[in-house]
Amino acid sequence: xxxxxxxxxxxxxxxxxxxRTQHWKLVRYxxxxxxxxxxxxxxxxxxxxxxxxxxxVQRRLLGRLREMCSxxxxxxxxx
Numbered sequence: 001x002x003x004x005x006x007x008x009x010x011x012x013x014x015x016x017x018x019x020r021t022q023h024w025k026l027v028r029y030x031x032x033x034x035x036x037x038x039x040x041x042x043x044x045x046x047x048x049x050x051x052x053x054x055x056x057v058q059r060r061l062l063g064r065l066r067e068m069c070s071x072x073x074x075x076x077x078x079x
Contacts, residue, residue: 015076017069019061026061028069030076035061 018027025036025044034047035058048054066079 015073017065017073017076019065019068021061024057024061026058026065028062028065028076028079033058033062 016027016029018025020026020038023037023039025034025038027034033049034044035049035054036044036046037048037054038044049058062079069076069079072078
């Protein structure tokens with residue numbers, strides 16, 4: 001679980017929560033998500049967020065992330 005800082009400066013990094021397994025990485029930002037297959041894309045160049053082929057993996061990881069990221073950091077809206 002990872003938390004980014006929150007601030008009013010547009011140069012501040014976004015607030016986020018993330019979960020990483022040996023195979024997958026899911027990052028939830030205030031305005032979206034990124035999902036990476038770390039075995040096929042170790043440099044995280046192509047987000048698979050929203051693709052039907054990985055919908056079950058994303059659903060499962062998001063469920064775990066909701067549990068881990070509770071309470072949510074300031075600035076991160078509902079999942």
